[in-house]
Amino acid sequence: MRLSRYFMPILKENPKEAEIVSHRLMLRAGMIRQQSQGIYSWLPLGKRVLDKVNAIIRDEQNRAGAIELSMPTLQSAELWQESGRYDAYGKEMLRIKDRQDRPMLYGPTNEEMVTDIFRSSVKSYKDLPLNLYHIQLKFRDEIRPRFGTMRSREFMMKDAYSFDLTREGAEHSYNKMFAAYLRTFDRLGLRAIPMRADTGPIGGKLSHEFIILADTGESEVFCHKDFVDFDIPGEHTDFDSVEGLQAIFDKWTSLYAATSEMHDEAAFNAVPEGDRLSARGIEVGHIFYFGTKYSEPMGAKVQGPDGKEHFVHMGSYGIGPTRLVPAIIEASHDDNGIIWPASVAPFDIVVINMKAGDQACDDTCELIYAALTRAGKDVLYDDTDDRAGTKFATADLIGVPVQIIAGPRAVANGEVEVKDRKTGARETMTIEAAINRFVA
Ligand code: ATP
Ligand code: MG
Numbered sequence: 001m002r003l004s005r006y007f008m009p010i011l012k013e014n015p016k017e018a019e020i021v022s023h024r025l026m027l028r029a030g031m032i033r034q035q036s037q038g039i040y041s042w043l044p045l046g047k048r049v050l051d052k053v054n055a056i057i058r059d060e061q062n063r064a065g066a067i068e069l070s071m072p073t074l075q076s077a078e079l080w081q082e083s084g085r086y087d088a089y090g091k092e093m094l095r096i097k098d099r100q101d102r103p104m105l106y107g108p109t110n111e112e113m114v115t116d117i118f119r120s121s122v123k124s125y126k127d128l129p130l131n132l133y134h135i136q137l138k139f140r141d142e143i144r145p146r147f148g149t150m151r152s153r154e155f156m157m158k159d160a161y162s163f164d165l166t167r168e169g170a171e172h173s174y175n176k177m178f179a180a181y182l183r184t185f186d187r188l189g190l191r192a193i194p195m196r197a198d199t200g201p202i203g204g205k206l207s208h209e210f211i212i213l214a215d216t217g218e219s220e221v222f223c224h225k226d227f228v229d230f231d232i233p234g235e236h237t238d239f240d241s242v243e244g245l246q247a248i249f250d251k252w253t254s255l256y257a258a259t260s261e262m263h264d265e266a267a268f269n270a271v272p273e274g275d276r277l278s279a280r281g282i283e284v285g286h287i288f289y290f291g292t293k294y295s296e297p298m299g300a301k302v303q304g305p306d307g308k309e310h311f312v313h314m315g316s317y318g319i320g321p322t323r324l325v326p327a328i329i330e331a332s333h334d335d336n337g338i339i340w341p342a343s344v345a346p347f348d349i350v351v352i353n354m355k356a357g358d359q360a361c362d363d364t365c366e367l368i369y370a371a372l373t374r375a376g377k378d379v380l381y382d383d384t385d386d387r388a389g390t391k392f393a394t395a396d397l398i399g400v401p402v403q404i405i406a407g408p409r410a411v412a413n414g415e416v417e418v419k420d421r422k423t424g425a426r427e428t429m430t431i432e433a434a435i436n437r438f439v440a
Contacts, residue, residue, distance in 0.1 A: 001347070001378075001379070002383050003380060003381060003382045003383060004383050006044065007030075007044050008029075008044065008045050009043065010028065010030050010394055010397065011028045011030070014028070015028065018148065019147060020150070022150065022216075022330045022333075023326065026149070026325070026329065027148070028337075029337065029398045031043055031325075032149060034148075038142060038145025038151075038152045038154065040148070040152055040322075045346050045398060046325065046346075048347070048378075049344055049345075050321055050322065050325055052343065052344040052346075053324050053325060053344050054135050054156075054321050056187045057135065057184055060183050060184040061180060063183075063235075063239065064131075064176045064239050065129075065131060065240075066133045066160050066177075066180075067131065067133070068132075068133055068134060068135075069133070070134045070136065071110050071113050071136060072107075072113075073106055073107055073138075074096070074106060074107070075105050075110075075112070075113055076102070077102075077104060079113060079116055082112065082298050083111070083112050083115075083294055083297050083298055086105075089108065091141060092140045092141050092142065093106075094106040094139050094140075094141050106138075107138055108139060109138065109157075109316070110134070111316055115161075115295060116298065117132070118161075118300050119298060119301075122163070122302060123302055124302055125302050125303065125310070128169065129162065129163065129172070130163045131160055131162040131176070131177075132161055133158060133159060133160030133317075134159065135156065135157070135158045135321065136157065137154055137156055137157075138155055138157045138159075139154050140153060141153055149322040150282070151218070151323070152322065155323065156320065156321045156322040157318050158320075159316060159317065160177060161314060161316050162176075162177070162315045162316075162317070163300075163312045163314055164312060164313045164314075165310060167291065169313065170289055170291070170315055171289065172242050172245065172246075173315055174206065174249075174289045174315050175246060176245060177317040178194065178248070178249050178252070178287060179245055179248050180239075182194075182232050182233055182252065183233055183235070183237075184319065185284065186232040187343055188344060189332065189344070190331060191212065191228060192210040192211060192212050192285065193221075193227045193228075193281075194210050194252055195209050195210075195211050195257040195259050195262075195281075196257065196258045196259070196262045197262060197286065198261040198262055199290070206289040207286070208286070209285070210283070210286070210287075211259065211282065211284070212282045212284055212327050212330075213228075213279045214280060214281060214327070214330045214331060215280055216282075217279075217283075218282070218283075219260065219281045219282070219283055220263075220278075220281075221258070221259050221279055221280065222256065222257070222260075222268050224255035224256050224257065224275050224276070224277065225275050225277040226255060226275065227252075227277075228277075230252065233248050255271075256270075256271050259281075259283075283320075284324050286318050287315065287316070288315055289313075290314060290315065290316070291313050292311040292313060293314070295312045295314055296311050325344075328344060336393070336397065337397035337398065338398060339401075339421055339422050340399040340400065345378075345399065345401050346378070346398065346400065347378045347379060347400045348377045348378045348379065348400070348401065348402065349379050349380070349400065349401075349402045349403075349404060349438060350381075350395045350398075350400040350402070350403050350404070351368050351372075351380070351381045351382065351403075351406070352382045352388075352391050352395055352403055352404065352405045352406065353365040353406055354405060354406060354408070356384065358408055360408065360411045361407070364406045364416065365383065365406050367435075368404055368416070368431065368435055369381045377438060380400060392405075399421060401420070401421050402438070403418070404417070404419075404434055405417040405418075405419060411431075414431055415429060415431065416429065416434050
C-alpha cells in the first residue's frame with residue numbers, strides 16, 4: 001500500500017474527548033471515527049487490525065470444533081417473548097418497529113435466535129455436540145458508552161453457542177471454549193486470566209470472565225499472581241480429550257481469581273500476602289454454561305439414546321473484537337504511539353522514503369516494496385513528500401513492527417536502516433540483506 005494513495009487521516013493534536021491512551025492513539029492514528037455517541041466507523045488502518053484479530057479468533061474457534069454461520073443483527077421480538085427476556089432485558093435493548101408495526105430489536109446477543117435455528121433442524125442426540133458461532137455486530141444502549149470502542153453501543157462480538165445432551169457433555173464443550181480462549185488471547189499478545197464471574201442477564205450456573213490486567217480497566221479484580229506465568233495450551237491440544245481439557249480447566253482454576261461481584265474476601269486473604277494481586281482489568285471474553293435455561297421455554301429438545309426427549313444443555317461464549325483492539329493498545333504502547341504485536345499489526349513492515357523524488361531513494365524503495373510484497377508481506381510504503389521527521393513520527397504512531405528507512409546517504413552506499421519499533425534498535429545493512437531478512 002502506497003501511503004500517498006491510502007486513507008489514513010492522522011491527527012496532529014491530541015483529541016480532547018479521549019480519556020485513556022488507547023482511545024487517544026486510535027483517533028490520532030486514524031483508525032476509528034465516532035459517528036454518533038458510542039457508534040464508530042472503522043477506518044482502513046483500524047479495519048486491518050480488526051480483521052487480523054477476527055482471523056485469530058476464527059482460527060481458534062475452528063480448531064476447537066466450533067462451526068461458523070452468520071445471523072442477522074435485527075431480530076423479531078417474538079423469539080424474545082418466548083424466552084421471557086423481551087421484558088427482562090431493560091433499556092439496553094434497542095427496540096424498533098417495522099412498517100407493519102411489528103416489534104423488532106437490534107440484537108444485544110443471540111441465545112434465542114440460535115436456539116430457534118437449533119430446534120428447527122436438530123432432533124437427535126447423534127447430531128451433538130454442536131457449537132455454532134458468528135462474528136457479528138451487537139447493539140446495547142449502554143448508559144455510559146466511553147473510552148472509544150472499549151465500551152461502545154454498537155460493537156462486534158464473536159458469540160458461540162454450544163448444545164449437548166447432558167450436563168457432562170456441556171462441561172466438555174465449556175472446557176473447549178475455555179482452552180480456545182486461552183490460546184486466542186495469547187496469540188493476540190495478551191495475558192488474559194479467567195476469573196469466576198457473575199452470570200448477569202444471560203443467566204446461568206458456571207461462568208468465567210477473561211480479564212486483562214490494565215490500570216484503565218473498568219473491573220476491579222483479585223487473583224493469585226502466579227496466573228501471570230501459567231503455560232498456555234499448545235497448538236496440538238486435543239480438543240476431543242475430555243480428561244486433557246479438564247486438566248487445563250482444573251489448573252487454570254486452581255488458584256484464586258475473581259471479579260469484584262464474585263469476590264470472597266476471606267478466600268482471598270487465605271492466599272499468602274506476597275502472592276495476592278488486586279488490580280484493575282478489562283473484560284475481553286465471557287463464557288457461560290446455563291443448562292436448559294433457553295432450551296426449556298423454547299422447546300429445544302433431542303431424542304436421547306434412551307428413546308426419550310431431552311432438553312439440550314447449552315452454553316454461550318463471547319469475545320469482543322472491537323474492545324480487544326484498544327485493550328491490545330493499552331497493553332502495548334509507548335510515548336510515541338502504538339506497538340502492535342506482529343500477529344495483529346495492520347502492516348508487517350513500513351518502508352520510509354526519506355527523500356521522495358530523489359531517484360536513488362525512489363528506486364531503492366520501489367525495489368524493496370516490490371520484493372516484500374511479492375513475498376506475501378503486508379507493506380506500507382511511505383512515498384509521500386512529507387518531511388523525514390513527520391514520517392518517523394507517523395511510523396512510530398501507527399506502530400508497525402518494522403521500519404525500513406531509505407535516506408540518500410545510506411542509499412548511496414547501497415544500504416538502508418532497519419528499525420525495530422518495539423526496542424527502537426536500528427541496524428544499517430545492505431538493501432539485499434534487508435530484503436532477505438523478511439523474505440526468508
Ligand atoms: P461489560 O460487563 O463490560 O458491560 P458484559 O458482561 O455485559 O460486558 P457480555 O455479555 O459478557 O458483556 O459480552 C461478551 C463480550 O463482549 C465481553 O466480554 C466484551 O468483550 C464484549 N462487550 C460487551 N459489551 C461491550 C461494549 N459495550 N463495547 C464493546 N465490547 C463489549
Ligand atoms: Mg460479561
